[in-house]
Amino acid sequence: MAWLLVQLKLRLLRNALRASNGAKVGFIASTVLAAVAAVVIFIVLARLRGHSAAVDLTTVIFTVVAFGWLILPLIMFGLDSTLDPATLALYPLRTRPLAGGLLAASATGAWPAANVIGLLGVTIGLASGGFGVFIAVIAVLLQVMFCITLARFVTTALAGMLRSRRGKDFAVLLILPIFALYEGFIQIVPRLTAEGKLTAASFAGVDTWLRWIPPGLAAHAIQDASDGHPGPALLRLAMLAAIIVALGWLWVRSLSRALVTTDTSTQSAAVHGTALPFGRYGLRGTVAARFWIYQRREPLSLIYWGIIAIIMVVASVSTVLTPRYMIALIISGFFGGAFVGVFHANAIGMSGPAFALEATALNGRRGLRAYFSGQDLAIAVIAVPLLTVVSFGLAAVAKHPVDGFLGMAVDLVAIGAGLALANIFTAASPYPVEKRSGTPTPRAVDGYMGLSVGVTFMSLIAVLVAAVPIILSVNLTATAPAATRMPLLVLGAAVYGLALTCVGVAIAAQVAERKVPELYQIAVRSKL
Amino acid sequence: MGHPAIEVRGLHKSFGDKQAVAGIDLEIAAGSLAGLVGPNGAGKTTSLSMMTGLLRPDSGRILIEGLDVWADPPAAKAIIGVVPAEVRLFERLSGEELLEYSGRLRGLPAGEARDRAAQLLGVLDLASDARRLVADYSTGMRKKVALGCALIHNPSVLFLDEPLEGVDPVSADVIRRLLTRYVGSGSTVLFSSHVMELVEQVCDHVSVIDKGEIVATGTIDEVRGGKTLQRAFIDLVGSKATGEEGLSWLGSSSS
Numbered sequence: 001m002a003w004l005l006v007q008l009k010l011r012l013l014r015n016a017l018r019a020s021n022g023a024k025v026g027f028i029a030s031t032v033l034a035a036v037a038a039v040v041i042f043i044v045l046a047r048l049r050g051h052s053a054a055v056d057l058t059t060v061i062f063t064v065v066a067f068g069w070l071i072l073p074l075i076m077f078g079l080d081s082t083l084d085p086a087t088l089a090l091y092p093l094r095t096r097p098l099a100g101g102l103l104a105a106s107a108t109g110a111w112p113a114a115n116v117i118g119l120l121g122v123t124i125g126l127a128s129g130g131f132g133v134f135i136a137v138i139a140v141l142l143q144v145m146f147c148i149t150l151a152r153f154v155t156t157a158l159a160g161m162l163r164s165r166r167g168k169d170f171a172v173l174l175i176l177p178i179f180a181l182y183e184g185f186i187q188i189v190p191r192l193t194a195e196g197k198l199t200a201a202s203f204a205g206v207d208t209w210l211r212w213i214p215p216g217l218a219a220h221a222i223q224d225a226s227d228g229h230p231g232p233a234l235l236r237l238a239m240l241a242a243i244i245v246a247l248g249w250l251w252v253r254s255l256s257r258a259l260v261t262t263d264t265s266t267q268s269a270a271v272h273g274t275a276l277p278f279g280r281y282g283l284r285g286t287v288a289a290r291f292w293i294y295q296r297r298e299p300l301s302l303i304y305w306g307i308i309a310i311i312m313v314v315a316s317v318s319t320v321l322t323p324r325y326m327i328a329l330i331i332s333g334f335f336g337g338a339f340v341g342v343f344h345a346n347a348i349g350m351s352g353p354a355f356a357l358e359a360t361a362l363n364g365r366r367g368l369r370a371y372f373s374g375q376d377l378a379i380a381v382i383a384v385p386l387l388t389v390v391s392f393g394l395a396a397v398a399k400h401p402v403d404g405f406l407g408m409a410v411d412l413v414a415i416g417a418g419l420a421l422a423n424i425f426t427a428a429s430p431y432p433v434e435k436r437s438g439t440p441t442p443r444a445v446d447g448y449m450g451l452s453v454g455v456t457f458m459s460l461i462a463v464l465v466a467a468v469p470i471i472l473s474v475n476l477t478a479t480a481p482a483a484t485r486m487p488l489l490v491l492g493a494a495v496y497g498l499a500l501t502c503v504g505v506a507i508a509a510q511v512a513e514r515k516v517p518e519l520y521q522i523a524v525r526s527k528l
Numbered sequence: 529m530g531h532p533a534i535e536v537r538g539l540h541k542s543f544g545d546k547q548a549v550a551g552i553d554l555e556i557a558a559g560s561l562a563g564l565v566g567p568n569g570a571g572k573t574t575s576l577s578m579m580t581g582l583l584r585p586d587s588g589r590i591l592i593e594g595l596d597v598w599a600d601p602p603a604a605k606a607i608i609g610v611v612p613a614e615v616r617l618f619e620r621l622s623g624e625e626l627l628e629y630s631g632r633l634r635g636l637p638a639g640e641a642r643d644r645a646a647q648l649l650g651v652l653d654l655a656s657d658a659r660r661l662v663a664d665y666s667t668g669m670r671k672k673v674a675l676g677c678a679l680i681h682n683p684s685v686l687f688l689d690e691p692l693e694g695v696d697p698v699s700a701d702v703i704r705r706l707l708t709r710y711v712g713s714g715s716t717v718l719f720s721s722h723v724m725e726l727v728e729q730v731c732d733h734v735s736v737i738d739k740g741e742i743v744a745t746g747t748i749d750e751v752r753g754g755k756t757l758q759r760a761f762i763d764l765v766g767s768k769a770t771g772e773e774g775l776s777w778l779g780s781s782s783s
Contacts, residue, residue, distance in 0.1 A: 271622045271625075271659050271660070271661060275624075275625075275628060275638070275642055276625050276628050276629055276632070276638070279637075279638025279639070280638070283632075283633070283635075286629065286632040286633055287633075289629070289632075290618060290621065290629055293620065293621060293625065294618075294620055297620040298620050351618075352616055353612065353614050353616035354616050354617050354618045354619070356582065356610065356612045356616075357617070357618070357629075357630055357633065357677060358633060359581075359582060360580060360581065360582065360605055360608070360609075360610050361605070361630070361633035361634050362633070363601060363602035363605055363606075364602055516581075516601075517581060517582055517583055517584045520582050520583075521582075521583060524612075524614070528616070
């Protein structure tokens with residue numbers, strides 16, 4: 001059974017290379033990334049040799065790797081068809097051989113190999129002496145087994161939920177903290193390191209509590225063995241092995257249950273409220289109502305708003321606490337507004353085949369104006385307060401809270417320009433998207449990736465150009481009294497931003513009027 | 529004498545080198561419940577998409593109650609209802625909200641749209657699921673709510689692409705009764721289907737399409753010519769050899 005499921009996993013991996021070009025590129029990129037990760041982790045662990053906080057840092061790295069194994073299967077659920085026990089429920093398989101097979105399949109592939117190779121860096125960085133290296137190798141294998149068993153247990157225990165719509169929504173929302181961690185890591189860690197505020201010594205002592213969790217047991221076993229304490233080393237490895245066995249036992253139990261448990265996909269709670277809002281405001285209100293509901297109920301919308309807030313904060317990190325804090329406010333507002341546009345620049349492609357309902361009802365330039373302005377209203381109702389709050393928050397962090405009004409002025413123009421471009425691109429260059437099983441966000445289908453990237457870059461450039469007048473106004477009025485400067489700038493920005501949006505709506509409606517059937521044909525190719 | 533409900537003349541559509549629709553002529557009288565049958569890839573969905581203004585034809589003319597679909601799309605779209613083959617709806621709306629949205633998109637006042645939505649949900653046996661998200665609906669429920677969306681503005685001509693595909697017998701019966709009642713009031717239905725028994729049972733007019741051409745059209749009796757519709761259909765479009773001799777191991781008498 002183990003070999004059969006390993007063969008299945010290998011076949012799936014091989015088929016990825018025969019699939020579309022996009023899938024092929026994705027597979028190759030993932031494999032290359034795994035190789036790079038293996039080398040980087042190995043070097044980082046190896047370079048800890050002789051460092052006073054070596055065991056603390058090793059514990060942290062082992063824990064981060066285990067965290068990755070815990071989180072990623074929740075997001076990637078469905079990507080690997082050997083992961084879901086329900087796909088094997090039809091076959092006459094006994095639980096124990098099935099469990100062994102699934103574990104073996106989990107250990108097959110570039111990423112598990114990369115984990116083992118990378119973590120073996122401890123044989124240089126932390127281990128010393130023959131016994132120390134021997135224990136290090138055992139500890140690494142146990143650490144990877146722990147990661148695999150943990151991932152399997154969590155995935156199987158949640159399998160029923162993750163097959164349901166609500167479970168998938170929950171998994172998709174996990175992308176936000178991961179995105180925040182990633183952005184924080186690539187933006188903040190290098191800066192703190194360059195400024196000398198984050199060194200290896202900063203991690204000294206963090207393992208006072210981490211040492212008692214499984215990754216800490218593995219790291220400390222290596223240190224004990226290297227320090228000539230074989231008893232504690234073996235005891236720690238025995239404890240780790242016992243934890244793996246316990247997890248495995250729990251996993252087999254949840255696997256047995258999962259194979260005979262009903263799919264919860266069709267179980268759901270009712271929504272609150274009986275009617276669509278904005279009933280008095282005609283077609284514009286109707287479209288705004290649908291988009292407004294989607295902003296609240298569609299996890300992807302929540303992700304986009306979260307990412308926009310994270311981008312605004314991260315973009316300002318390097319300057320917000322310096323005398324040049326105004327740059328932080330301007331850059332933050334620009335990126336916030338620009339990404340409001342970028343994330344809505346393919347509204348029809350993102351609607352998918354459901355656009356049929358609108359395509360058979362919307363007619364003429366007037367109807368399409370209502371369509372675009374309705375969606376702009378729903379988006380602006382969230383974008384304006386969100387970006388304003390972030391701008392005032394950043395101004396407060398910079399200890400110049402009143403200058404939040406200047407950030408708000410940039411926000412308003414950037415939102416106006418972003419929405420205008422979103423409407424124009426939606427009408428002029430829509431593209432079909434697909435949500436691949438297990439991937440949290442839709443992506444352009446093969447052949448449209450270039451267009452998708454092009455729309456993003458063109459949006460960023462065009463919003464920057466549109467924001468030049470307000471950026472100049474902010475700079476040129478720096479010496480004017482705040483009491484007159486702030487209201488005038490905010491009011492002027494609001495009028496200018498609104499004018500940009502209205503122009504965008506008019507252009508988009510004019511373009512779309514001639515091509516509603518073509519827009520529908522693009523939408524119907526989306527797989528959501 | 530009034531216009532036919534649906535009149536199609538010389539309809540052509542190609543995708544690259546492949547000719548999907550190769551000159552269709554069709555006439556459906558008002559008050560008909562007409563079926564469009566054909567094998568997979570025959571051009572049914574392409575034809576219906578062009579008739580409903582969702583796919584631009586290469587050439588040809590489509591009139592709905594005398595209104596040219598491609599010369600005056602707003603006027604034609606106002607009097608038709610459409611249920612596409614792939615019933616992908618706005619999944620994050622509840623069934624109730626979706627029907628109201630559809631009604632309001634079609635210009636109904638909010639209160640009227642809400643009232644009609646409630647009535648349709650009752651007739652379609654979806655009242656108890658009205659507040660559940662469409663994302664949580666089964667295939668049959670989706671087909672029924674999509675039919676409600678297509679009917680809420682009371683169109684005079686209804687187009688349905690495979691309305692009963694994947695639908696359980698109970699839901700199918702609900703849809704069938706609603707369509708019969710709708711046609712009884714003088715409105716017209718054109719639907720595509722693979723299910724010959726259904727077409728034979730409910731339709732008064734049938735057209736058989738194969739390789740983008742109408743190969744037979746008329747009343748049910750005219751098209752089947754004394755045979756079952758299933759037999760007549762297979763005779764018209766041909767059936768392929770199956771190579772069953774290779775399955776000698778299949779069945780309980782073999783090991």
